[in-house]
Amino acid sequence: MSGPRFRETIARALEKRSFGPETNLIRLIDGAGDQMRGHYLESYGEGWMISTSGAGLNADLKTALSEYEKPLYWKRLDQHQKESPVHLSGPEMPESFTGLENGLQCRLSFQSGYSQGIFIDQRDNRAKLRALVKPGQTVLNTFAYTGFFSVVAANAGAVTSTLDLSQVYLDWARENFRLNEMNPDDHYFCKGDTFHWLRRFAKQGRSFNFIILDPPTFSRDDKGKVFRVEKDYGALFQLALACLAPGGSILACTNFRGMSSADFEEQLQEVSPRGMHFEHAPMPSDFTDEAYLKSVWASR
Numbered sequence: 001m002s003g004p005r006f007r008e009t010i011a012r013a014l015e016k017r018s019f020g021p022e023t024n025l026i027r028l029i030d031g032a033g034d035q036m037r038g039h040y041l042e043s044y045g046e047g048w049m050i051s052t053s054g055a056g057l058n059a060d061l062k063t064a065l066s067e068y069e070k071p072l073y074w075k076r077l078d079q080h081q082k083e084s085p086v087h088l089s090g091p092e093m094p095e096s097f098t099g100l101e102n103g104l105q106c107r108l109s110f111q112s113g114y115s116q117g118i119f120i121d122q123r124d125n126r127a128k129l130r131a132l133v134k135p136g137q138t139v140l141n142t143f144a145y146t147g148f149f150s151v152v153a154a155n156a157g158a159v160t161s162t163l164d165l166s167q168v169y170l171d172w173a174r175e176n177f178r179l180n181e182m183n184p185d186d187h188y189f190c191k192g193d194t195f196h197w198l199r200r201f202a203k204q205g206r207s208f209n210f211i212i213l214d215p216p217t218f219s220r221d222d223k224g225k226v227f228r229v230e231k232d233y234g235a236l237f238q239l240a241l242a243c244l245a246p247g248g249s250i251l252a253c254t255n256f257r258g259m260s261s262a263d264f265e266e267q268l269q270e271v272s273p274r275g276m277h278f279e280h281a282p283m284p285s286d287f288t289d290e291a292y293l294k295s296v297w298a299s300r
């Protein structure tokens, strides 16, 4: 693509997306969905991040993006996950800054390795949880990362339990609560393996009105035991079912591209009691490329 073509394509992609002032965590260009295969541009608050594979960013593309005068960063998709994005043009972002999703604030960083502090492809699922949950209900957010599912649920009046292997992310989640003027001490934070905690909750007879399951495709727990979405999701879902309150819902997600939505639901069906209701949720409208994120709201 030449410089003018890049300009046109970028402008068209931006025009397609209209979000109000309450949300600035947006996928602005979604690869082939915006005629730019392999290129993903996201806004994180004031900052823009372009993600591509390969050793360098096309110079014409860089120039076209720089003309927006935003803090522009580039992330290599084929690089080791812990690599932070590289600053390309515009002002530099501070080490820690905030973004907005439906009026709620999230702490972000372009220097934290793995990810920026939020997975924006989960925006609509978070909005749905926030709309469904009633004050006083309980929400268990497993594989919670920086806890934004917990933040939206707590904002709607829920009592949340946020569970992750990483203390760094649990501390980050607590900060996200404080950013939104909620006291994290009114909620629960559990460090450790999701499988372990689900078994423990079931043994204690603890149950939750909503359970969020959004595991990485591959994970190893603190004892070295491996979890693979394609063969272990059913077992994970079964453990969650044992902790689900009557009338409750589990949001089961996976971004594993090697499995269809139908195969995913089949794994869930296999371990579910009769009468369970399954509803598939689409990806947010700014994700116009392949719908890689499979989301099933399973209710009983």
Ligand SMILES: C[S@@+](CC[C@H](N)C(=O)[O-])C[C@H]1O[C@@H](n2cnc3c(N)ncnc32)[C@H](O)[C@@H]1O
Residues within 6 Å of the ligand: 118, 119, 122, 142, 143, 144, 145, 146, 147, 148, 163, 164, 165, 166, 169, 192, 193, 194, 195, 214, 215, 216, 219, 220, 221
């Ligand atoms: C794909 S992210 C989850 C994204 C999150 N649900 C969200 O929407 O922001 C993976 C997270 O799972 C955590 N994790 C990985 N294996 C885990 C395990 N066995 N038990 C608990 N957390 C785990 C990681 O520390 C990381 O924060």
